[in-house]
Every structure is written in C-alpha cells, then in structure tokens.
Amino acid sequence: MRHGKYPFVIGFLFAPVALYVTFVIWPYAQAFWISMTNWRGLSAPQWVGFDNYRRLLDDGAFWKAVQHHGVLLLALPLITVAIALFFAFLLNVGGKSSGGQRQGVWGAKFYRVVFFFPQVLAVAIIAVLFQMVYRPNESGLINGVLMEFGLEPVLFLVKPNLALWSIIAVLVWQAVGFYVVLFSAGMASIPGEIYEAAEMDGASRVTLFFRVTLPLLWDTLQVAWVYLGIAAFDAFAIVAVLSVDGGGPDGATTVLAMEIYRNAFVYSKYGYASAMGVALFFLTLTFAALTLRLTKRESVEY
C-alpha cells in the first residue's frame, strides 16, 4: 500500500478539509474574535475587549433566555426519558414470557412505527402544525374540543406562564418516539436469562424495571440525556415559528439562539450577538462535561 500513498491521501483530504475549514472552523474561530468587537457591519470592527460580555450580565433578555434553557434542560430530558423508558419497557419486556423469551405487549411493532414518525418531520413544520393545534379560538384542535363542551379556551401560547410549557410539550411530542426506539435497541441487547432468573426469584415488573433494566441501560440513558440536553440548547426553529412574536409573549419563551438571531440579523449588533454565541458555547460545553461527570458510573458487564 506504500505506492503513491501521499498524493492519494492529500487528493482525498483536500476538498473535504477545505470545505470544512472555510465554512465551519473559520467562522467558529472568527466568532470568538468578533465577540470582542463592537462590529455593526457598516464600519470596520473596533476592539472593545470584554465590553460585550459585561453588557450581557445586565441584559434581561439574555438572562431570561438562560433561565429558559435551565427549565428546558431539566424538563425536556426528564419528561421525555420517563415517558420513553416506560413505553420502551412495555414494548420490549412488558408482555408475556414464552419459552424464557420476554416479549413486548401486543402491537409493539405498530406503536414503535407510529411513535417514531414525528422524528422525520422538520421542527419548523411541526411548529406550524402546533400553531394550529394551539390556536386560542374554536379553530384550534384543543380549544375546539374545549369550547364544544362549553369550557373556556386555554391561551396556550399567549399566557406567559403557559407558553414555555406549551413549547416543551411539542418538543416532548416529537422526541419520545426516537428515544423509545433508542431504548428498545438497548433493551434488546439485555440477555433474556437475566430476566428469567430475576423472575424466578419472584421479582415483580417494577423490580425488574428498576433493578435489572435501568442499570443495564445506563450507557444508553446517558447518551439520551446528552442528546436531549443539546436539543434544549438548540430550540431555535420551534421558538422562532411557534411562539408569539419570536420568543414572546414579552420574552416568556425566548432562548439564546433566538436572541443571537435577533441581535445579529435584526439589530445588526454582530459583536454582541457573537458574545452571546460564545456564552452559548460555554454553557453547552459545561453541560456536556457535567453530565458525563455526574452520570459516570461503573457500567455493568453482562
């Protein structure tokens, strides 16, 4: 394999590396620099040091966005993982056992296909769909039913303390199926004998779940947590399309991506927007490091 190796290696790497450096690495590197300037696009950028970051500390919208990420980070993984784990357990080991082989409940295949479907829809399209579902009058799917029964319509996206949860509900709606399939794959690799042995010792379903399935699934859970955490930091499309005037009402649903977009492409505050981008970068990094650290555990060999 020695013959003509280097020309070949360079030939194969040149185009991918060039494309990647131009559109990914170079912008990332620049972002850190722009965040230290007062660039607004018209005149040349001026170095202002940490001024943008100092302003961030006093920016109410920024802190609101950070706070929303906090809520998303707790609620989105917790709710999604809980529902998905429950369903995955039902679909894989919840049914009868025949010949020592644990099986899912009846219709498991159908449910796995249906639940997963929202995953292939674009988030922006789901956001428009739920705009319709949440509409505050009789034309909305939910309020149409409520008003049919003579109930007051619920102002899902308009009430400040309800809007963020309405958005979280949509994110959960979309995500559950993916994690059901993911956990199913993890559960499928747990040998049936372990369940059989536990059942012979008189373990109930609940015990089976908490003492057998959960510990053996730890690695997959950790992956799920990181994925959902990253999704919680990246909720742009849904907030931009679904929420009332982009992060509203009155900033009740805004996220950092929304604020970055607004500052950069509406107000042309490129330096300030980049500072927010850098803050988002460090928040994401801290989250990933923390998760991996906190969930570090001896993985069970089987």
Place this chain on the structure above:
Amino acid sequence: MNPQSTLPPTPAALPPKTGDPNAAGGRGSKDPRSEVRLFAGLGHVALAVWAVIVIVPIIWTFLAAFKNTSEIFSSPWTLPAELRWENFGRAWTKAHIGRYFLNSVIVVSCSTFLTMLLGSMAAYVLARYKFWGNRAVYFLFVSGLAFPVFLALVPLFFVVKNLGLLDTHTGVVLVYSAYSLPFTVFFLAAFFKTLPSSVAEAGMIDGCGHTRLFFQVMMPMAKPGLISVAIFNIIGQWAQYQLPLVLLSNAKDKWVLTQGIADISVNAGYEADWSGLFAALTIAILPMIIVYAVFQRQIQAGLTSGAVK
C-alpha cells in the same frame, strides 16, 4: 395456583376483567398472572393514548385541508362537507409550495451527495491510512460535533456573503455539506475501520490503484454504513430551518420548504386563508409519511445508529 408456564397467549395482553378471581386475591398476593394482566392492561391504555396524541394532530390537519375557512372555525372536529381540492391548488401555485418543495429536493439531494462523497473520502483516508497529521485532521472534524451552529452564524453569514454565495443554492449546499461532515466523518471512519483489510490487499495485488480500490471495493463494502449516514443527513438537512433563514433571506424564489411553510403560516393570518395553510402543511407532511412508511426500518436504524455503539 397458576404456574406461569400455563399462561394463555392472548389474555395476558388484555386488561383485567373486574370480576377476575385472580385479581381479587388482594394486595398481598403475588400472583404473576394478575400482575401481568394489570400491567399490560394499563400499558395498553398508555400506548394507545400516546398513539392518538401523535396521530390526531396530523389527521386533523389533513381533514382541515379540505375545509373552507368557515368550516374550520365552526366545525373543527367534523369531516369536511366536500373535498375542496382547490385548497391544494392555491397552496401549490399561489403560496408556491411546489417551488419550495422542489428547492428542498434540489438542495438536499445535492448536499447529501456532496456530504457522502467528501465525508466518505475523508473518513476512508483517516481510518485506513497512516500518515503524519492523521489524528489532528480527525479531531478537527470531530470537534465540530461539539460546537453549536449558532456560535458561527454571524461569521458564516459574512463568509458566504464574501464568496458571493449569499441567496444562492450553491452556498446553502456547501454550508449544509460542511456542517454535516463532523458526524459523517466520525461515523464512517469507525465503519471503514471494521472492514477487513484482506479484501483491500487482494485488490492491491490485482493492480488496483488507491482510488479504484476506494470506489470499487471499499464503497460497496461500506454500503450499510453509507445508507445509515445518508438517511441521517437527508432527514437533518431536509429539516434545516436556521441556515436557510440566514443564507437565503432575500431570495424568496430560492426558499426551502421549512422556510416557505413558516412564512405561509404568518401570511395565512393576514389573508385569513387558513384552509390554504392546512393544505400547504398537508403537502409538506404527506410525502414524509409515505417515505417513512416505506423505509421505516432503515430510517429508524439510520437515525438511531449514531447513538448506540
């Protein structure tokens, strides 16, 4: 009283009957049969409820696409009085869904092709050749997995603008491909490593060059991995919203589907053309359902394969 092995196949999956003598045994009884029944019964209810929650908004959208505005408001829950296909005609031509759809198809097919070509080339070389700087290049690619796209958004906008590619499909295709490379290289490098080297050596002995070896031997052998990553990329790029929003903002005729639908949803409010919006949504969702129904096994595997070893 009932050994588990005699469990009949179907009743276990049914909800327990209220008068079931087994269930009446009280809290203390550990009769596995009633426990199974109760658990499976409750489970079935939960699963069915979630299935309804997933399906109903979509079906409701399809139905509303055939209604007119007054029907949407007065009877949101009934079937449409007649099939108003003209709603679809309006969405297709007046709201330009057809064009947005075509734009999405063009952009995603070009950028997925480019991503797969460049990504597999880089991954192959990085996985199977020893050379100076190999690790550095590999980590350069993989580090891209950790960065939020939003960090780069502002400078990216100017890079694309300075290259004269703003508001062009070429720009979007190049950017999509570049941002898809980290995962593609990461996944495919691991995949190429698992391929046996005996076949490669045999090819070399037969006088196969490096390039031919790649395209005629390694690529076909890596097909399962390539399909998984391609599905992952197609779905990810089809769903893109933020990048086209920034890169195509001033060229409405070049917009992709997600942008177009989001824009129509804003305008529908002004124009009170709700049925047009529902028709547009249906046009956007229906092909995905069909493609998903046909390829659901591969799609599920493709999207989750990155997360499990």
